[in-house]
Structure formats: structure tokens, C-alpha cells
Amino acid sequence: MTVAPSAIPSGTRILYLEDSLIDADLVRTLLVGTQPELVFTHVLGKSDYEEALEQNAYDIILADYQIPSYGGEAALAQAQLRRPDLPFVFVSGALGEEIAIESVKLGATDYVVKQRLQRLPAVVARALTEKQERVKRLSAEIALRESEAKFRHLAENVPALVWMTESDLSCSYLSPSWSEFTGQAAQLGLGNGWLESIHPDDREGFIEVLRNSHQEHLGAECECRLRHAGNGYRWTITTAEPRFSDVGDFLGLIGTFVDITERRRYEDELALRADEFQSLADNIHQLAWMADANGWIYWYNQRWFDYTGTTLSEMQGWGWRKVHHPEHVDRVVEKISAHFKSGETWEDTFPLRGRDGGYRWFLSRARCVRDKGGNIVRWLGTNTDITERLEADRLRQLLVNELNHRVKNSLATVRAIASQTMRHEESFENFKEKFESRILVFSTTHDLLTQSNWQGADLRALVEQSLAAHGESSQYLTDGETLHLDPKAAVAISLALHELATNAVKHGALSSPSGRVRVSWSKDQKQNPEFHLRWQEEGGPPVSKPKRSGFGTRLIHRSLAQDIDGEVDFRFEPEGLDCRITGRLSKQ
Amino acid sequence: MDKQLTGIKIMIVEDEGLIAMDLEDELADCGATIVGSYRGLAEALPAAKSSTIDFAILDVNLGSETSYAIAEVLRSREVPFVFASGYDKSGLQSEWQDTPIARKPFNRAILLKLIGEQLGI
Numbered sequence: 001m002t003v004a005p006s007a008i009p010s011g012t013r014i015l016y017l018e019d020s021l022i023d024a025d026l027v028r029t030l031l032v033g034t035q036p037e038l039v040f041t042h043v044l045g046k047s048d049y050e051e052a053l054e055q056n057a058y059d060i061i062l063a064d065y066q067i068p069s070y071g072g073e074a075a076l077a078q079a080q081l082r083r084p085d086l087p088f089v090f091v092s093g094a095l096g097e098e099i100a101i102e103s104v105k106l107g108a109t110d111y112v113v114k115q116r117l118q119r120l121p122a123v124v125a126r127a128l129t130e131k132q133e134r135v136k137r138l139s140a141e142i143a144l145r146e147s148e149a150k151f152r153h154l155a156e157n158v159p160a161l162v163w164m165t166e167s168d169l170s171c172s173y174l175s176p177s178w179s180e181f182t183g184q185a186a187q188l189g190l191g192n193g194w195l196e197s198i199h200p201d202d203r204e205g206f207i208e209v210l211r212n213s214h215q216e217h218l219g220a221e222c223e224c225r226l227r228h229a230g231n232g233y234r235w236t237i238t239t240a241e242p243r244f245s246d247v248g249d250f251l252g253l254i255g256t257f258v259d260i261t262e263r264r265r266y267e268d269e270l271a272l273r274a275d276e277f278q279s280l281a282d283n284i285h286q287l288a289w290m291a292d293a294n295g296w297i298y299w300y301n302q303r304w305f306d307y308t309g310t311t312l313s314e315m316q317g318w319g320w321r322k323v324h325h326p327e328h329v330d331r332v333v334e335k336i337s338a339h340f341k342s343g344e345t346w347e348d349t350f351p352l353r354g355r356d357g358g359y360r361w362f363l364s365r366a367r368c369v370r371d372k373g374g375n376i377v378r379w380l381g382t383n384t385d386i387t388e389r390l391e392a393d394r395l396r397q398l399l400v401n402e403l404n405h406r407v408k409n410s411l412a413t414v415r416a417i418a419s420q421t422m423r424h425e426e427s428f429e430n431f432k433e434k435f436e437s438r439i440l441v442f443s444t445t446h447d448l449l450t451q452s453n454w455q456g457a458d459l460r461a462l463v464e465q466s467l468a469a470h471g472e473s474s475q476y477l478t479d480g481e482t483l484h485l486d487p488k489a490a491v492a493i494s495l496a497l498h499e500l501a502t503n504a505v506k507h508g509a510l511s512s513p514s515g516r517v518r519v520s521w522s523k524d525q526k527q528n529p530e531f532h533l534r535w536q537e538e539g540g541p542p543v544s545k546p547k548r549s550g551f552g553t554r555l556i557h558r559s560l561a562q563d564i565d566g567e568v569d570f571r572f573e574p575e576g577l578d579c580r581i582t583g584r585l586s587k588q
Numbered sequence: 589m590d591k592q593l594t595g596i597k598i599m600i601v602e603d604e605g606l607i608a609m610d611l612e613d614e615l616a617d618c619g620a621t622i623v624g625s626y627r628g629l630a631e632a633l634p635a636a637k638s639s640t641i642d643f644a645i646l647d648v649n650l651g652s653e654t655s656y657a658i659a660e661v662l663r664s665r666e667v668p669f670v671f672a673s674g675y676d677k678s679g680l681q682s683e684w685q686d687t688p689i690a691r692k693p694f695n696r697a698i699l700l701k702l703i704g705e706q707l708g709i
Contacts, residue, residue: 401679405674405675405679408675408692409674413607416604419614488603492606555606
């Protein structure tokens with residue numbers, strides 16, 4: 001619906017100052033003719049007029065310019081003083097062009113000469129419309145001022161630097177905190193000046209982000225270093241949103257800078273910690289892993305991959321089963337699953353396959369990490385290679401068994417010596433003497449063997465040791481090369497030499513001061529080398545073959561021959577005993 | 589002297605000469621006949637196959653050899669025997685876990701008891 005521009009709104013209240021009743025009627029008739037629903041008030045002079053202004057019950061004032069008691073200019077001045085918002089129109093018979101212009105300058109809305117009174121309704125209607133427009137404009141201006149005030153209040157109080165750009169990318173607003181932060185006056189930052197406060201290395205990137213945002217009319221986000229009034233630069237994050245007019249035109253961006261230096265420092269710190277953890281995890285000797293609350297393994301250290309030659313994608317979750325030994329994997333899975341459920345610390349020992357396909361043994365442990373509520377958050381596990389420890393344990397056990405075996409064998413030998421000595425000695429005194437001396441030889445031979453870590457003994461050392469306890473050393477002549485005997489032969493030869501010397505002292509060459517014993521030995525170079533040991537007595541009493549063989553003779557014939565895998569030849573020559581022993585040398 | 593083993597033919601396999609000698613004497617004292625006393629497989633194995641033997645005492649460790657091969661022969665001939673060793677049963681091959689063992693050092697009483705159990709005398 002369109003309203004004719006000249007129409008006066010119904011109910012309009014008109015105040016008319018006029019000293020001529022005729023003119024007043026004329027005007028009333030004219031206006032009511034176009035709009036019957038008017039409230040028309042006619043006043044004749046100053047006092048009525050001013051009283052009416054006080055009542056504030058009118059929408060427009062009409063006034064004659066020439067009233068004898070009250071000039072038109074005075075009436076206008078009163079109206080402006082009391083009702084500055086009301087339109088004021090002069091209606092006059094004698095209004096020259098100059099006066100008319102002057103009156104408008106003074107603030108009148110319009111004027112109409114009485115000779116052309118038919119214009120009046122249109123003038124009144126226009127004056128009222130203009131007034132309405134002015135009121136609307138004013139309230140819009142007030143609203144805008146209030147909105148801007150709110151915006152500034154917000155912009156000046158948020159803990160961020162607020163900025164705005166126009167559609168041409170120039171900066172049109174910087175909050176006061178900008179100059180506090182950067183040390184650059186906000187005024188200097190407007191336009192392109194603010195870019196000077198961005199770190200040179202970050203500036204191009206920042207501009208690029210803004211440019212994109214302007215082109216696409218989208219929000220923006222980027223991190224950049226911003227100059228700091230204190231010193232240097234601080235890291236900030238800037239976020240921006242596009243601004244649009246009521247009709248959807250792009251107006252530019254509004255955004256903020258927020259100081260994230262602290263956050264960056266925490267992030268750097270965190271990254272450093274992560275680095276430290278990684279290098280610790282990769283440098284410990286163990287294979288290490290982490291699983292979530294359900295036992296799904298999501299991380300292994302580098303050693304795990306180095307040892308197994310696998311990748312995370314193969315191993316994650318329960319993929320680790322493929323490096324377990326088929327004979328152990330079911331048992332391991334069953335046990336660890338139970339622990340993942342119960343939260344109990346887990347420990348197990350099993351072999352894991354290395355990248356070369358060989359298995360090594362690992363002692364594995366895992367314990368769960370719980371949150372404050374006691375819920376399992378994750379599992380931390382390690383696998384320690386104990387292959388060498390197990391091997392050392394095995395060797396130790398082997399050694400203990402071997403030692404036990406050796407002790408038992410020695411005891412058996414001692415028992416045999418005791419038993420055999422008993423068989424040949426009738427008195428306890430004789431038994432005691434013989435037994436003790438034989439045990440002593442056995443014992444000192446053990447000492448020699450122990451020195452060589454039970455590898456054997458040199459024949460010369462055995463000869464010297466066996467003869468030392470019997471007769472004068474000047475009565476012995478020893479002659480032989482270095483000749484290594486294995487432990488068993490060493491013991492047997494020692495015991496034999498002891499018996500020969502005992503017999504020589506008692507019955508043979510050494511029973512006389514002029515007697516001599518020559519002990520000589522050698523080895524041959526056959527493929528299975530043998531050694532030859534000869535015991536020759538001379539200068540003693542005449543010798544004959546004894547009637548019955550004693551322990552010594554039996555020992556040498558029976559036991560020694562067996563232990564050296566050889567032969568013994570006893571010759572009872574008149575000048576003295578000549579005993580020749582041949583034995584096999586163990587391969588060295 | 590107790591002649592409990594009179595007429596029984598015993599084979600000894602023992603690499604320690606002195607121990608073998610004493611064992612021979614002990615068994616002979618009890619009336620046994622020593623049909624052979626050997627230090628290693630080379631001599632003992634043919635004897636185990638061909639000799640008339642009622643009973644055998646086998647030292648498990650014969651230097652670098654073991655006497656299981658002899659045990660095998662005796663078992664196939666159903667000749668009863670015992671092992672002699674410084675080790676206990678755990679030192680025996682699993683196959684021979686049920687074979688009686690004379691722990692070294694042993695004395696005459698232990699020996700007679702073991703032989704008696706095996707021969708039912």
C-alpha cells in the first residue's frame with residue numbers, strides 16, 4: 001500500500017498561531033478538507049501560544065510571520081527552546097524571499113505564502129514525514145553509538161589484542177592492549193603499520209593467511225611471533241572471523257591475538273620430555289612395551305624391533321604372538337590375559353625369536369598404571385634377555401655336578417686305598433702308617449692337579465714330589481724331558497712311585513747309604529705316543545723276587561697298568577730292581 | 589667270610605684301576621667269580637656279548653666314554669646289572685632311570701644288597 005506523500009496522517013495535532021480569525025478559518029478549512037481527522041488548535045497571541053507549547057500536545061506548529069504583539073521570529077525561538085523536535089512552518093501574507101530564506105536559516109522547517117495557501121497541506125505532510133525520518137535516524141544513531149560502545153568495552157577488556165580489517169585488508173581497529181603489548185601506538189598500526197610488529201620470519205605467512213581469508217570470506221587461524229614491548233617477540237595465536245553487513249556484503253575480518261608463549265614453552269617442554277623418554281626407552285638394555293587397559297600393545301621401544309626384526313604394524317595389539325615359540329605361546333597368552341584382567345603384576349619366562357630366526361630367553365615383567373580412581377590406565381612391560389644368565393646357571397650346575405662326581409670318585413679311591421691297605425697289613429700301627437702316607441701322596445697330587453685346573457701334571461714334578469719323603473735327594477738321579485700326564489695317569493703314577501720308593505727304603509737300594517735310584521723317562525713320536533718310565537736301583541743289598549706280592553706290586557701291575565693303558569715290567573736283577581713302565585699319552 | 593655270591597659270574601666295567609682292583613677283591617671275598625674286569629668299551633663290549641655272565645657292575649662314566657652301549661647288550665641278553673656312579677639317578681640317561689644305581693663310594697654291604705635284589709638271592 002502506498003501513501004500519497006502529501007497526505008497528513010490522521011489524528012495529527014496542529015497548533016496554529018494567527019491573529020486573523022479569517023485566515024485561521026481559511027487554513028483550518030483547507031487542512032480539514034484534506035484530512036478530516038485532525039486536531040486543530042488556533043491561538044491568537046503570545047500567552048496562549050506559549051501556554052500551548054508547554055502542554056506538549058502537538059505534532060506540528062504553524063505560525064503567521066507578522067503578529068503585531070509577537071514577532072514570528074520570537075515565536076520560532078520559543079518553539080526551538082521548548083519543543084526543538086517539532087516541525088515549524090511559517091504561513092504569512094507578506095513574506096519576501098529574503099525573509100523566507102532567513103527564517104529557514106533560523107530553524108523553520110518551511111514556509112507558505114498566503115497567496116499560495118493550497119500548498120499548505122503538502123508542506124505540512126512533508127514536514128511531518130521529515131520529522132519522522134529524523135526521529136528514526138536519530139534512534140538508529142543512538143543504537144549504533146551504544147553498539148559501538150559495547151564493542152569497545154568488550155574489545156578493551158578481553159585478555160587478547162583485538163583487531164579489525166576492512167575489505168581492502170587494511171587494519172581499521174586495534175584495541176588499546178595492542179600498544180601496551182607491542183609498544184606500537186595503535187594509531188601507527190592502522191592501515192598496514194601493524195604488520196611491522198609481526199616477526200619478519202612470520203610476516204609473509206600471516207599476510208598470506210589474511211589474504212586467503214579475505215578472498216574466501218572465511219575465518220582464519222595462525223601462529224606467529226609478535227613484537228613485545230618488554231623485549232624481543234612472543235608467540236601468539238591469531239584467530240579471525242569474517243564480518244558481513246546486514247545485506248551480506250563482506251566487510252573485512254575481526255580477530256584477536258592471544259599470547260601463547262607459555263603454552264609453546266609447555267609444548268616444547270613436553271616434546272623434550274617425550275624425546276628424553278624415547279631415548280631412555282630405546283637405550284635401556286631391555287625390550288620394552290606399553291599396552292592399554294585391555295592389554296592391547298600400542299608401543300614398543302626400538303630394541304624390540306631391532307631384536308625381532310619386526311614393525312609396529314605387525315606387532316601391535318596381540319601381533320607379538322608371532323615372535324613367540326610355538327611350544328610356549330599358548331601358555332604365555334593364557335597367563336598374561338589373566339593378569340590383564342586382574343591387574344596383578346605379571347612375570348614370566350619364555351623364548352622370543354630374534355631377527356636371525358634363533359630364540360633367546362627373556363624374563364618378562366609388567367605392571368599396570370592406575371588413575372586416581374584406581375582404574376587401570378595402561379600396562380608397562382619389559383623383557384630382559386637372560387639367555388646368558390641361564391647358560392651361566394647351567395654351567396654352574398654342570399660344574400657343581402662335576403665337582404660332586406670328582407669328590408665321590410676321590411672318596412671311592414680313598415676307600416679302595418683303605419680297603420687294600422687293610423688287606424695287606426695285619427697290625428693297626430702298620431695300617432695307619434701306610435694308609436696315611438698313601439693318602440698324603442694322593443692329596444699332594446691333587447694339589448698339583450688343582451694348580452693346572454685339573455688339566456694334568458708334569459712328570460718331573462710328580463717324580464720329585466713322590467721321592468721327597470723318602471731317603472736323601474743325593475741318592476736319586478732323575479733324567480727326563482717335559483712330559484705332560486692326564487689327571488688319572490698322574491694320580492696312578494704318583495701312587496706307584498710312592499710304593500716303589502717305600503719299598504726301596506725298606507728293602508732295596510735306599511736301605512744302604514751307598515745305594516742309588518735312577519729315574520728316567522721319555523716319550524716317543526709314534527702316532528699314538530707312549531711314554532716310558534724306568535726305575536733302576538743299584539748299590540743296595542742283593543735282590544730276589546718276593547715270595548708274595550704286596551700292595552705296591554699289585555697296585556703297579558694291576559691298577560697302574562689299567563690307568564695308563566699300558567704295561568709294567570718288573571725285573572729283579574741282582575744289582576737291584578729294574579721296573580719299566582710304558583703308558584699311553586692322552587692326546588693333547 | 590660270607591660266601592653269598594659263590595658260583596656267580598660277575599663282569600666289572602670300571603675305568604679307575606684302584607677301584608676296579610678293590611671291587612674285584614671284595615666280590616671274590618664273597619665267593620663270586622670275576623669273568624672280566626674292563627676299563628673301557630673296546631674290551632668290555634665284546635665280552636658283554638659273548639661271555640657267560642650272571643651279573644654286571646657298570647661304571648657309567650668311562651673316561652670320555654659311557655657304558656650305556658654295554659647296558660644295551662646286557663639288557664638284550666637279560667643279564668641283570670647295576671650302574672656304579674658318583675652321580676645319582678639324575679645323572680643317568682632318561683632311558684635308564686629304572687636301573688639300580690650303586691652310588692660311589694659304596695661298601696660291601698650295599699653291593700651285596702643290590703646284587704641280592706637283582707638276582708633274587
